[in-house]
Every structure is written in C-alpha cells, then in structure tokens.
Amino acid sequence: MKIKLTSVYVDDQEKALGFYTDVLGFTKKADFSNGPYRWLTVASPDEPEGTELQLALNDNPAAKAYQQAIFKQGQPALMFFTDDVKGDYERIKGRGAGFAMPPTEVTGSTIAQLNDTCGNLVQITQLARW
Template sequence: MKIKLTSVYVDDQDKALHFYTDVLGFTKKADFSNGPYRWLTVASPDDPDGTELQLALNDNPAAKAYQQAMFQQGQPAIMVHSEDVEAEYERIKSRGAEFAMPPTEVMPGVTIAQLNDICGNLVQINTIARR
C-alpha cells in the first residue's frame, strides 16, 4: 500500500490554491465542482503522480474546530520534506510567505521551518540528514 491522498482543511479554497501553487510551488491536479462541493487537489512538481493534497473546505464545524485548535497550539497541519530547508525558506519568503519559525535545527541533523498558509494552517518543512 501507499498513501495516495491526504487532506488539509482550509477556510478559502481559492486563497489556498493560490498559496499552495504560487507560493509553495505545488501543481494543481484536480479542480471540479458538483453543486456546492469542490474537489481541489495539488501535488509536488517533483512527483506529479505521487501523493495529492486535498484542499478541503472547513465548512464542517468539527473540521473548523480541529483546524483552529491545531493552529493555536502551533501544530502543523501538514509536513513536507526538502533536501534544503534554508533554500526553501528563502524561495518561499521571497514570494511573501509569513514564517512562524525560520529554519531551526531542533536536533542534530533535523532542521525545520514553519509557515502560515494564510488559510488557517501551519505548514512545516523538514530536512532530515540521513546517516
């Protein structure tokens, strides 16, 4: 088995699409509607047929409460991997992103950065040195 899709709740799908594509650099994979429901996914340009991230509207009260609690506690809604967090930090910051935590070595060989996705979530970027 492998993970094909995971979801993150967002407060505005158009704003989320802009952030995840224009700021983070992901590629839009699916975007279609059925009545009031919109199915919207993005994927890494490095693995376009890999795992997709659904940008799900938080119109469910339980989803909204979960999203808000995670954000208030400083817990990332999603974590992504990069070979170079510092380079990603500079690239993404130059596109106007607001970082809650700049690249920080949290233990030997592990560096993380966290940013606000402007849709109610923290995104964490990790670099893990493999030994």
Template sequence: MKIKLTSVYVDDQEKALRFYTEVLGFVKKTDFSQGPYRWLTVASPEDSDGTELQLALNNNPAARAYQQALFQQSQPAAMFFTNDVQADYERM
C-alpha cells in the same frame, strides 16, 4: 500499500490554490465542482502521480474546531520535505 490522498482544511480554496502553486510550486492535480462542493487537489511537481493534497473547504464546524485545537497546541496538519530549507525559505 501507500497513501494516495490526504487533506488540509482551508478557509479559501482559491487563495490556498494560489499559495500551493505559486509560492510552494505544487501543481494542480484535480479541480471539479458539483453545486457548492469543490474537489481540489495539488501534488508535488517532483512526483505528480504521488500523494495528492486535498485543499478542503473548512465549512464544517467539527473540522473547524479540530483545526483550531491543533493550532492552539502547535500541532502541524501536514509536514513537507525539502532538500534545502534555507533556499525554499528565501524563495518564499
């Protein structure tokens, strides 16, 4: 058993997609809309069939309150792995 999908809430899906693809180097995996709803995921280029990260629009008041509470407590919503944090920091 493994985790296939996890989500982060974002205020602007297009802006988040640009950040995850253009800055972090992720690849867009799934992108489809139905009415006002958009399902958008990215994945690591190192494992494009691995865990997907859903960039979920933060338009739910409960999710927004949860996100703000975690931020105030300095709790991360997601953690990333890198072999060279300094190189990735300089690249960004």
C-alpha cells in the same frame, strides 16, 4: 498499499490554491465542482503522480474546531520534506510567505514553519545527514 491522497482543511479554497501553487510551488492536479462542493487537489511537481493533497473547504464545525485548536497550539497541520530547507525558506519567503519559525536545527533535522494563510501551519523539514 499506497497513500495517494491526504487532506487539509482550508477556510478559502481559491486562496489556498494560490498559496500552495504560487507560493509553495505545487501543481494543481484536480479541480472540479458538483453544486457547492469543490474537489481541489495539488501535487508536488517532483512527483506529479505521487500523493495528492486535497484542499478541503472547512465548512464542517467539528473540523473547523480541530483546525483552529491545532493552529492555536502551534501544531503544524502538514509536514513537507526537502533536501534544502534554507533554500526553500528563502524562495518561499521571497514569494511573500509569513514564517512562524525560520530554519531551526532540532534533533535529527532542520525545520521551518509558515502560515498557509488559510488556517494552518505548515512545517518544512530537512532530515540530518548522518
């Protein structure tokens, strides 16, 4: 088995697409509509055939309550891994992203957290080299 897709709820798909492509550097993978429904995914340019992230419109009241609750608790909705968290922090910050936490050493890794402007906290993690 493989994980090919995971989803994150966003309050504005077009705004989310801009953030995940222009700010984080992901590539748009799929974008098609069927009536009011829009299927929108992005992927890492390092793994274009790897796992896709669906930017799902948060129009479900239960999902919206969940999204708002974990954001309020400071819980990231997503975690991405990198080999250079400080370099990615500077690159992403230079593109206008607002960080809730700059690169911070924690047990076994260095993490940074930012607001995706669409209702979610995103964590960037660099694992420690032993």
